[in-house]
Amino acid sequence: MDKNKIIITGGSGFIGTNLVEHYLSLGWDVLNLDINSPRNSAHKEYWQKLDIVDRAELLRVFHDFSPDYVLHFAARTDLDEHENLSGYSANIQGVRNMVDAIKSTSGIKRTIFASSQLVCRVGYQPATDEDYCPNTLYGHSKVIGEQIVRASGNIGASWVLIRPTSIWGPWFDVPYRTFFMTINKGLYIHSGQIQTQKKWGFVLNSVQQIHKLLIGPGDMINSKTFYLADYSPLILKDFANSAQKEMGARKIVTLPFWLMKLIAQGGDTLKLLFLKNPPLTSFRLNNIITNEIQETSSLEEITGPLPFTYLLGIEKTVEWLKSQQII
Numbered sequence: 107m108d109k110n111k112i113i114i115t116g117g118s119g120f121i122g123t124n125l126v127e128h129y130l131s132l133g134w135d136v137l138n139l140d141i142n143s144p145r146n147s148a149h150k151e152y153w154q155k156l157d158i159v160d161r162a163e164l165l166r167v168f169h170d171f172s173p174d175y176v177l178h179f180a181a182r183t184d185l186d187e188h189e190n191l192s193g194y195s196a197n198i199q200g201v202r203n204m205v206d207a208i209k210s211t212s213g214i215k216r217t218i219f220a221s222s223q224l225v226c227r228v229g230y231q232p233a234t235d236e237d238y239c240p241n242t243l244y245g246h247s248k249v250i251g252e253q254i255v256r257a258s259g260n261i262g263a264s265w266v267l268i269r270p271t272s273i274w275g276p277w278f279d280v281p282y283r284t285f286f287m288t289i290n291k292g293l294y295i296h297s298g299q300i301q302t303q304k305k306w307g308f309v310l311n312s313v314q315q316i317h318k319l320l321i322g323p324g325d326m327i328n329s330k331t332f333y334l335a336d337y338s339p340l341i342l343k344d345f346a347n348s349a350q351k352e353m354g355a356r357k358i359v360t361l362p363f364w365l366m367k368l369i370a371q372g373g374d375t376l377k378l379l380f381l382k383n384p385p386l387t388s389f390r391l392n393n394i395i396t397n398e399i400q401e402t403s404s405l406e407e408i409t410g411p412l413p414f415t416y417l418l419g420i421e422k423t424v425e426w427l428k429s430q431q432i433i
Contacts (some may be wrong), residue, residue, distance in 0.1 A: 111135040113375075114173060115158055115204070117149070118142045119268065121220070123277040125177060128153060129314045137171050139164075140428030145277050154235060158200035161207075168207040175298060176217040176263070176318055178204050183222075184205070186382075187243045194247035201251040205258045214263035216320055216327075219255050222248040223271045223308060223333060229396040235267075235331040252331075264328040266319050271335040271400060275309030275419060276426035281390075286423065288385060289349050290433050292356035295386075298363035302342040303397045305335040308419030311412040318409040326408055333400035340416050342394065348417055352424045353433060 112129055116122040117138025120419075123145045129136045130152070138149065139156045158164055160182050180200060187193035199218065208214055224245035225238050232239070236256075240246045252267055274282040288294045312334050319327055350358050361369075370391040373384035414422070427433045 109133060109135040110175065111171065111173045112175040112177065113137050113139060113168070113173040114177045114179065115139045116181060116220075118144045118153065119179060119183075120145075120179075120278045121273060121312060122179045122192075122311050123149070124275070125179070125307050127319065131423075137167075137173070138323050139167065157196075158203055159195055161199075161203040164203050164207050165210055168211045168329060172211060172213060174213065174215050176204075176208060176214060177220075177316065177320070178217060179220045181220065181416045182247075183244070187246050188392075189243075191243055191247055191250075194244060197244075197247035198250050198254070201254045205254065205261055208263055208265075209258075209261045212262065217261075217263050217265045218316060219251070219265060219267050220321055221252050221269045221331075223269045223366065223400065225249045225252060225269065225396075226421075228398060230395050230432070234256065248407050264324055266327055266329075267331040268316070268319065268334045269331065270307065270312065271333060271398065272304065272306040273309050273312050273334065274306060275423050278423075284306065284355070284383075285346075286349055286427065289358065290353045290355045290427075293385060294346060294350075294358055295366065295369075296343055296346070296358055296360040297366045297391065297395055298360065300343075300363065300395050302395055303339040303399060304342050304345075305333075305337075305339050305398055305400050306345075306416075307335040308412075308414050308416060308423075310419070310422070311336055311414050314413060315405060315409050319405075322408050326404075330404070333402055334405075335400055335402055336412060336416065337402050337406050339399055345385050345416060345420075349424070352420050363395075363403075387411075 112123050112134050117126045118140035119137050126138050126149050136152045138153045141157045144150055144153050182194050182196045225248050226232050227241040230239045238249045370386045370388045373387040375383045413416055
């Protein structure tokens with residue numbers, strides 16, 4: 107029996123690395139297209155260096171590999187661009203090129219396009235899938251990417267849009283690895299008595315959800331949009347305390363919220379002057395204290411129960427951090 111063949115763009119990134127590992131474990135024929143080399147050196151033989159903005163090369167690779175499935179995760183994901191959308195060309199022209207590559211390749215059964223929860227500012231509850239409210243250029247670029255997919259018509263394969271929320275776990279980087287590292291160093295601070303609720307996602311749960319969307323029933327999935335998150339909200343303070351205990355770090359200090367605001371304002375000043383990534387800014391503090399409860403019931407209906415609780419996810423994440431000699 108022939109192997110399933112899958113192209114994963116951005117397979118050298120955080121979620122992508124976990125996806126490459128998952129499909130290799132299933133015995134699929136995997137091709138990672140990424141401008142960067144794999145984070146996991148064991149994946150190097152499955153990687154081909156490619157910039158998705160290069161349309162001609164992308165179409166050539168799709169034609170030669172002829173995938174059955176496509177997971178499109180390649181993107182510029184930082185929030186550092188403040189001047190011009192052209193800095194996020196991978197998120198706009200790259201999506202146009204992906205649509206063209208899929209249209210030009212027969213036999214693709216389903217494609218998942220990764221967008222972002224930041225097509226809406228944190229805390230905004232959209233009324234429909236096309237109710238957008240970005241407050242960063244990155245979020246705006248992802249809005250345009252979604253609009254390109256929806257306007258593309260028949261691309262020859264069924265497609266799904268997913269909006270990853272705050273995903274964390276093995277192979278992660280900033281900002282959530284920074285979150286764990288700050289706790290490990292004893293520098294994380296609770297903001298008063300605020301009990302913020304978050305639907306974050308442990309990455310190995312996310313991989314399970316993505317796989318179910320890739321192979322699940324078309325009438326529940328095709329041309330729809332899903333937020334990618336664990337289904338039960340966590341209390342941010344409890345999550346941080348659990349991570350602190352698992353790492354054996356110093357107990358987390360609680361400061362009054364007014365003092366946290368002053369510290370954040372100081373971080374804003376440092377960022378303006380010279381420090382690219384201060385521990386706390388007003389933007390980050392607002393994210394910390396804002397509830398994030400996305401609609402995930404339609405995804406849960408497709409995937410069923412998830413394999414990992416957040417406590418088990420923390421255990422596996424700390425185990426990975428130690429294996430990489432990060433902590």
